[in-house]
Amino acid sequence: MAAHQEKKLAEERRTVQNDTKASQGQWGRAWEVDWFSLASILFLLMFAPLIVYYFIMSCDQYQCSLTDPLLDLLTGNKHLSDIWNRTPMLTYRAAAIYCLWVTFQVVLYVSIPDFCHKFLPGYVGGVQEGAVTPAGVVNKYEINGLQAWIITHVLWFANASCFHFFSPPIIFDTWIPLLWCANILGYAVSTFAMIKGYFFPTNAKDCKFTGNFFYDYMMGIEFNPRIGKWFDFKLFFNGRPGIVAWTLINLSFAAKQQELYGEVTNSMILVNVLQGIYVLDFFWNEAWYLKTIDICHDHFGWYLGWGDCVWLPYLYTLQGLYLVYHPVQLCTAHAAGVLVLGLLGYYIFRMTNHQKDLFRRTNGNCSIWGKKPEYIECSYTSVDGTKYYSKLMTSGFWGWARHFNYTGDLMGSLAYCLACGFEHILPYFYIIYMTILLTHRCIRDEHRCSSKYGKDWERYTAAVPYRLLPGIF
Numbered sequence: 001m002a003a004h005q006e007k008k009l010a011e012e013r014r015t016v017q018n019d020t021k022a023s024q025g026q027w028g029r030a031w032e033v034d035w036f037s038l039a040s041i042l043f044l045l046m047f048a049p050l051i052v053y054y055f056i057m058s059c060d061q062y063q064c065s066l067t068d069p070l071l072d073l074l075t076g077n078k079h080l081s082d083i084w085n086r087t088p089m090l091t092y093r094a095a096a097i098y099c100l101w102v103t104f105q106v107v108l109y110v111s112i113p114d115f116c117h118k119f120l121p122g123y124v125g126g127v128q129e130g131a132v133t134p135a136g137v138v139n140k141y142e143i144n145g146l147q148a149w150i151i152t153h154v155l156w157f158a159n160a161s162c163f164h165f166f167s168p169p170i171i172f173d174t175w176i177p178l179l180w181c182a183n184i185l186g187y188a189v190s191t192f193a194m195i196k197g198y199f200f201p202t203n204a205k206d207c208k209f210t211g212n213f214f215y216d217y218m219m220g221i222e223f224n225p226r227i228g229k230w231f232d233f234k235l236f237f238n239g240r241p242g243i244v245a246w247t248l249i250n251l252s253f254a255a256k257q258q259e260l261y262g263e264v265t266n267s268m269i270l271v272n273v274l275q276g277i278y279v280l281d282f283f284w285n286e287a288w289y290l291k292t293i294d295i296c297h298d299h300f301g302w303y304l305g306w307g308d309c310v311w312l313p314y315l316y317t318l319q320g321l322y323l324v325y326h327p328v329q330l331c332t333a334h335a336a337g338v339l340v341l342g343l344l345g346y347y348i349f350r351m352t353n354h355q356k357d358l359f360r361r362t363n364g365n366c367s368i369w370g371k372k373p374e375y376i377e378c379s380y381t382s383v384d385g386t387k388y389y390s391k392l393m394t395s396g397f398w399g400w401a402r403h404f405n406y407t408g409d410l411m412g413s414l415a416y417c418l419a420c421g422f423e424h425i426l427p428y429f430y431i432i433y434m435t436i437l438l439t440h441r442c443i444r445d446e447h448r449c450s451s452k453y454g455k456d457w458e459r460y461t462a463a464v465p466y467r468l469l470p471g472i473f
């Protein structure tokens, strides 16, 4: 039996070698641009900025009702110009705040080497290596996001309690003027990344040109664009200014509630705490983040550049914004339910990611749920023809479904929305969006893994047949 299996495995390996030769250089790059992808990209390029504007404007002018602006327009009660004329414009003050903010984050990123790993047990910071790129490059990163987050928040609290240089609700008070600044940066950085990809790429072999301008602009040309040795576009724009800002934005919304109503509701506290845990987790695990799809597989274009500057800070914080306009005080059972769902979702999200990280770091020599993990051996070939070996785990949460980390993430996302009660659809945008994002990501990742691992991936999907929910999907 064992000999038979060995023979079968050897045959499969030979097939894999042929398959990977055929698909050599395909994974992580040179996707074909089909009509559906092109149509989705054009849709997003045209409508994503409008969607963000619509959400923020409907809170500003319509108490977060998503239907009232449309009804006003359709019934002729208001014209587009009426809505636009009531929209706050870009101000020098907002531009100054935004420039100061981004400059401060750049300084924290490039000029203060990580010191947190020297005194925080278990924290991995300082210089770390990323994954092998399709061209076979291994980039080094200065991991100091936790430190940047701590310094920024200490200064924020110091200002709120002692210095009073600015009022804590400042972000809420300049929210729409800041939106224009974020858009300017988002478009500037994406356009710069495109030009850089053509004329002075950091690593020419890791560039992707599909020949379609819109696709290249959206999905990016360069894999890991950098300025100098350390300023990595993906790591910087993904984590800061967007994710460092996330918790500050929520704090500013809580401060606005306090200013307007003389109290902070339990729903606002829940949103701040649950999203705060998620953000802190991100920075605590920033080194792990180097191995996620954003850094390992996505090229840097408008999707990441504009997305990190505008989409993330404006739409991931909708719950807090909503609660400023609709302060919701939850009954104890509802609040406890939200807390349990949020913490359980976070636990599943973290543990699933942790299991894969541990498994990969130790090359399978670890214990998952008290046992040695089971896995499928696989191989792939980089663009220079070098063959690499890897393993796909089929134990722990990874034996339940192929993306159980996304399931945990979705549970946590649902908890943020449920904290806002059931009066309006706007705070539920996040769970709708995350479901679409993570389902699409599943499909995108599996397409990539399938071209990377060929037959080995088929063996893996046969062993773990479900994507998100065991027995269902």
Ligand code: NDP
Pocket: 291, 292, 293, 294, 349, 353, 356, 359, 360, 390, 391, 392, 393, 394, 398, 402, 403, 405, 406, 409, 441, 445, 449, 452
């Ligand atoms: P994963 O962490 O699931 O990484 C997928 C990669 O892991 C695959 O491409 C493959 O890479 C490897 N892999 C897949 N299956 C296995 C296995 N069984 N054993 C070992 N390795 C495997 O995906 P993401 O990077 O997308 O997500 C990371 C986390 O970030 C998730 O928890 C997600 O929920 C979260 N996230 C949050 C977002 C947000 O906006 N809030 C957005 C995106 C993600 P390889 O090529 O190395 O084999």
